[in-house]
Amino acid sequence: MDRFSLDLAGKDYCPVRLQGLTFEDDQGSFHAHLPGLDLSGYGESRRDAKECLEVILREFFKDMLQKGMLEEDLIARGWSFGDELIWPPLEEKAGITDMLKLIRNGSAVRGFTCTIDMPYPRANAS
Numbered sequence: 400m401d402r403f404s405l406d407l408a409g410k411d412y413c414p415v416r417l418q419g420l421t422f423e424d425d426q427g428s429f430h431a432h433l434p435g436l437d438l439s440g441y442g443e444s445r446r447d448a449k450e451c452l453e454v455i456l457r458e459f460f461k462d463m464l465q466k467g468m469l470e471e472d473l474i475a476r477g478w479s480f481g482d483e484l485i486w487p488p489l490e491e492k493a494g495i496t497d498m499l500k501l502i503r504n505g506s507a508v509r510g511f512t513c514t515i516d517m518p519y520p521r522a523n524a525s
Contacts (some may be wrong), residue, residue, distance in 0.1 A: 404516035412516040413485045419452075421445045422508045433513075435481055435487035437476060445509070460518060469518065485517050 404412070419433045432439040438459055440451030463469040470480070477488025511519035 402514045402516070403453060410517040413519050415485050415487060415515050415517045417487055417513055417515055419511045419513060420508055421448055421511065423506045425506075431511075435476070436480075449511075456515070464518060485519065 406443050417435045419431060420431060421431045423429050428441050429443065429445050429448040430441045430447065431452040433452065435488050436456075436459070438452065438455050440448050440453070442448040442451050444467075460469070463472050473485075473505050474480075479486040
């Protein structure tokens with residue numbers, strides 16, 4: 400997952416680079432986690448986990464946009480908004496603490512970077 404876009408008609412987007420991590424838990428399942436959104440996918444391999452995460456992202460944005468709550472949700476997660484930019488939360492504010500409990504001792508944790516074409520919330524759209 401190098402780039403993720405919802406391709407929604409009539410929406411303005413702002414590309415946002417996010418750091419994620421993949422790891423294997425003590426049950427042998429792989430997880431892909433985006434701390435900035437506190438969203439995870441899982442599967443039988445790292446690739447499966449990232450593909451699951453893409454499905455989770457699509458449903459998350461679809462749900463938040465339908466409810467008109469995207470901006471409120473992102474602010475609650477520590478995101479900031481400028482005139483034309485969106486910033487993810489600082490790492491210490493991101494939802495990583497609970498994920499660390501799932502990581503098995505000695506399991507390789509691998510980082511990844513992805514760009515999300517973030518739908519710009521209506522209240523801040525130009």
